[in-house]
Amino acid sequence: MRLFLRILAASSVLVTAGCGAGATLTPFEAAVAGDPLMRAFSTRMDDLTRQAANGDAGAQAALSIVKAEGLRGAPVELAEAETLKKQALSRAAPTTITQYIPGVNGAPGRTALINVPGDASLRLAIRRADECVSVLKREQDRGLEAFLAVLHDEDGNLEAFERGQREAEAICGGKERYAILRGLWDEARPWGDRPLPDCDDNERCRILAQKIARLNARDPAREAKEAAARGDFRLGGFNHIGPMPMGWSLPGVSCTVWTRDMIGKWHVNQDVIMPGDSQHTSAAVGFIAAYNRAMVTDPAFAYADVCAETMVGPAQRYEGAVANWAHAARSGDPARLSEVPTGQDVNAPDALNVTALGWAMRREDEPMAMALLAAGADPRNDPSAGRDEGLPLARALKQKRIELAHRLIAAGAVMEGSTGACRIGLYEAPPAPFTNSGCSWAGLLIQAGAFDLLDQQAAQGRLAAIDGTGDLAGAFLTAAAARDETVMARLLPHVGYPGSMGGEVLKRLLAQRPDLVAPYVLHHGAEAARSEAEATVWRAAAEGGQMEALTFLWDYGADLNLLPLDVLAGCTDRARAGDIEGLLGCVEQAGRRRQALHAAIRGGNEPEFARLVAEAADLRERGKGSQLAVAVDSGSLEMVQALLKRGANLTPTYAPERQRIAYGGSLRALADAIATANGYEQALRHDQSLLQRAAERGDDAMMRALSDAGARGAANLAKWAGNLGNPPAGLNSLFLAPDRSADHEDLPNRAVDRDFEVYRLLIAEAARVEGPQSLEDAFASGVYSGYNDALQVMLDNGLDLSKAKAPERIWSSLTQSGTPCKPSTARLLIANRLTQTYAPNDYTHWSPVQSFAAGCADARVADVLVREGGMDVNEVGVDGGTALDVAVRYNRLVNAEALRLLGGLTAAVVAPDADQARKAERRTQDDLDLEQSVDF
Known part of the structure; x- marks a missing residue:
């Protein structure tokens, strides 16, 4: 709806012809009031008829289009359409009236002609609507094949096609508006006479042409009326399944809520466009749109307050009998x-x-x-x-x-899980950072002004659970910038809680609102410090009101935790007193200790390392390059164990370059020099987890130490290390001709640009800690990539394929389009007893052989599955088809031939009685004319 409003506002003349003075219009009504073409699609037919009868010129112009073209199921009434158009133009035209002016003092009177201007905007809108209607009628039968024919023409017709497209867009008010109108027109125009494809000798295409012909002969409005009379209010749906999946929609109508269970007619566009597909899709969607429009406008329709024609709002309320x-x-x-x-x-x-x-x-x-x-x-x-x-x-x-x-x-409602308030899709930007997007529970509470409920959640320790998108910090910073003291006061006790964006809040307050820094630090702000030891110094500076000291500490205090406790106590006193020179000395000493500790780690100086670790006040570091990370990178197992014993954090640490806040004073240059010398700004490789870094060193003992201390995720790290789940270099199976088979056995069996030993170590650690069956997901990803060597590592570490929880996912990873689908991989699965039978589920209804038929690039896999795996080539699936039926349906000619050579038959031959019964049931339950298949 926002898109409609934006287009209308930019490309239409927005007037309110025919509306009484002082009438209150919604923004959408105001936008379409002077746009006859949009109004023809967006107003209820009974309302449009009534408005036209009451002299509304805009409604008369819109209704004239509907009647002239037979839109939205209305009959074509050319004479009535012409009368309505003349009425609209007459009201919009200038009017000349005669005024009599009496004479004065016996002089004779006289007359004067007065020209009353008409509505020039409406006249222009009517003319532009007529021009756009001509374009829409001209373009309505241009399908994808027409465009492809032009695209492959070398005679310059492509330029002419594009030029015509641009002209059509200009006439209809711009590219976006034209696209919308074209879709609305296609759904609303009279049903029937949909073009048939030119099929040559393609049997599937000829079957689709027959379906289009039958659809043209049917009356969707009558069928909808009959269904409504039976109490069957299901609508028709369209599902476009790719290459860019769009999900399902309801052509011709829009509903505030609808479910798949309430869809009685389906058209599913195939993922590969073949001859006849575009014409059949156009006819099927047009039929469904006409059916749906007739259904939702039928007086018997029980959901008029839920569904209405596209762009027409539903009724205000339900007015039927109350049964529930x-x-x-x-x-x-x-x-x-x-x-x-x-x-x-x-x-x-x-x-x-x-x-x-x-x-x-x-x-x-x-x-x-x-x-x-x-x-x-x-x-x-x-x-x-x-x-x-x-x-x-x-x-x-x-x-x-x-x-x-x-x-x-x-009554029991709880703030758990997603609020559902924000949906960030593939083409939608995420919420702006450091704002209150209202996506989280905390954001909704703040936007609603429900601060008492926020206080309750904080008292229960649930702030992290309800603030997953950082809305609390964003709301506080917004209030601070706006100097909204009331909101700031309510949020200050909560903002900066552990794990939130406390450091970013502090940085912004130091730069923009230094008056808020001390109270912020004394609440949760100090938890943004890089250790609890440093937080103690921050709090002391805040207690003393020493903002310059806090700024200095933010910039340079990262390593204060390495100081001995007695030295740290002295630094705390200096912070409280605002002694910057003294703090500079603290920073310098901490930096020296950091350099000495790293030198001890890298040089293997165990006694010096032990001394520095024992003297350090706090090694529970956060938000910076940790000493544990340095030890994992360059130290010994004993060093790692010593740091873990002191409570060093296992979570991956990250040390972003910190934007320094100018605290002022003559010591700035010296402090910067110390920072550079100490390496405060130099982040180590904190983009990888500690487990992976230990694996890269080839140190399995260190990996075990980290895992035993609580590090997890080795299986997922192994997927990354082995590049599992990505197609191997050189794969080209998506665009194979249906009568060709690919040989991918020469593709690599492992990622060629990765260290395989790192992968092997991570797999072994995952199997040890989380059990061999935890590798199943990684195994499916490896099958997708065709990495047999990587798969064997998981099997060698105890993964038992006979116990796989989702064997169908593994078989699908082997056979689907876009995978190598190697016979050798299929043999590996069979040899290791991967379950071949599984109950149909939401993931797939296909057996491995049927999955092969639909997508596998190498036809030789059929022989492996049937001859070596003993699978039934003629198993009839729950959808009533065999593997050969599936291959024919998906136009996989080479796979179909391979199945025939193995004795593959169609369900009509394997089980003729059941097949005929299934087809009879489908003809009763499903509308086969709408299905893009060879079934009748």
């Missing part, structure tokens, strides 16, 4: 709750998988929500919450309904 709690909630009238039949469960989801409370929250209906809570509604029970804006509590906070939020919490 959801009906009552959708009515918007709490009094109708009394109409719910006895015995109905207030928490039961309806046919759209939404509870009554879920409907109330979607409608932003607080009185209804309160009434439902009083009736026992459970705010934790909304199975549809994952699809849009989250659970009822998240919705209440987003709607800033504080009292309702308290009631929901009292």
Whole structure:
């Protein structure tokens, strides 16, 4: 909707012709009021007819387009369309009136002609709409094949095609607006006469042409009306499955909520475009759009408050009989709750998988929500919450309904998991950093002003759990910049909690709001220090109000934890007094200790290392290059063990270059020189985990020490180290012709640009600590890459394929498009007893042989699976097809031939009675004319 508004605002003349003075219009209504073409698609037909009859010139112009072109299921009425257009133009045209002016003192009177200007904007909009309609009609039958024909033409037609496209876009108000209008036009134009493809000798294409012809002969509006009369309100859906998956949609209509279970007709566009596909998709989607429009506009449709035609808003409320709690909630009238039949469960989801409370929250209906809570509604029970804006509590906070939020919490609602308030997709930017995006529970609480609830969560130690996107720090910094004292006061006790972006907050406060630094540090801010020892010095500076000292410590205090406790106590006193020269001495001494410790580690000086470690005040370092990381890189096993005994952190450490804050004073240059000498700004390789770095040294004993101290994740690190899950260099199977087979046995069996010994060590450690079966996911990734050597390492470390939890994923990783699909890999799986049979599940309904048929690049794998693996080439799957049926459906000609040579048959031959029964059932249950398959 935002896209529509932006396009309309930029490319349309926005007037309100025909609207009475003082009429209140929504932004969308105002945008389309003077745009006849958009109004033709965005106004309910009965409303448009009424508005036109009442003299609304914009509605008359829009209705004339609908009637002239037979859009949205309306009959073509050319005479009526012409009359409406003339009426609109007459109201928009200038008007000349005659005014009589009486004479004075007996003089004769006279007349004067007065020209009243018409609505020039509306006249222009009508003319532009007519021009765009001509373009849309001209372009409506241009399919993908037409574009491809031009693309491969060497006679300069491509330039002409592109020039025509640009002209069409200019006439219809720009590229984006033209794209929208073209889609709306294709869905709304009269059903029928969809073009048939030119199939030559392609049998599949001829079958699709027959399906298009049958669709052209059907009446989707009549079929929808008959279904509605039966109480079958399912809609038709379209699913585009790739190469760039778009998910499913409902052509011709939009719904606030809908489910796959409520889709009765499907068109699924195949992932490979073959002859006839684009024409069949155009016809199938057009038929579904006409069916859906007729369904949602039928008086019997039970979800008029949920679904409407594309760009037409649904009805305000449900007005039918109340058969359950959801009906009552959708009515918007709490009094109708009394109409719910006895015995109905207030928490039961309806046919759209939404509870009554879920409907109330979607409608932003607080009185209804309160009434439902009083009736026992459970705010934790909304199975549809994952699809849009989250659970009822998240919705209440987003709607800033504080009292309702308290009631929901009292009824059991909890702030756990995703709020559902933000959905960051492939083409959507993540929330801006250091702002309150409102994506987290903390962000919603702050945006709603529910600070008492934030206090409660903080008292329960749940800030980290509810602030996964840093909204708390962002809100505080925003309030600080705006000098919003009220919000700052409420957030100050919480911001900077352990694990949050406390250091970034402190840096910004030092630069922009030094007056807030001391109170911030005395709450949680000191936890941004690089150790608790350093935090003690920070707090002392804050207690003394010494901002210059705090700035200095932020820049240069990273290694104060290496000082002995008695020396650190003296540094604490200097910080409280603001003694920068004294702190400079502390920093210098800490830097020397750091250099000495690193020299001892790298030089193997165990006594010196032991002395420095024993004297250090605190080795639980954070947010900087740790001494443990240096020891793992360059020290001995004993050094690593000594640091772990002192509590050194196992988590990967990162030392970003710190933006220094100018604290002033004459010692700045000296401090910078010390920092450079001590290497404060030099980060080691902190982009890798300690386990991996130990593996890179080839030190399995050190890896065991780290694992025994709690380090985890070796299996995932091994996937990265072995490049598992990525296609090997030189693979070219995605674009093979369907009658060709590839031989990929010469592709590498391991990542050629990685250290295989590092991979081997990590796999061994993962198997030791987490068990051999923890390697199953990595194994599937290795099968995808065709890395047989990497797979054998996991098998040698105890992975038992006969115990695989998801064998179907491993078989699919072997055979799907885009993988090497080596016969040798298939033999390895068979030899190691990978389960060949598994129950159909949400991941796949195919057996290994059927999965081979659909995607494998090497036809020789069929022989391995059937002859060596003993798999049934003619197994009939749950969808009623054999492997040969699958290969034919996916146009894998070479795989189909390989299966035939192994005795592969179609289901029609293997089990003719069952096949005929299945097809008869499918003809009853499914609309085969909409399916891009060879089935009738």
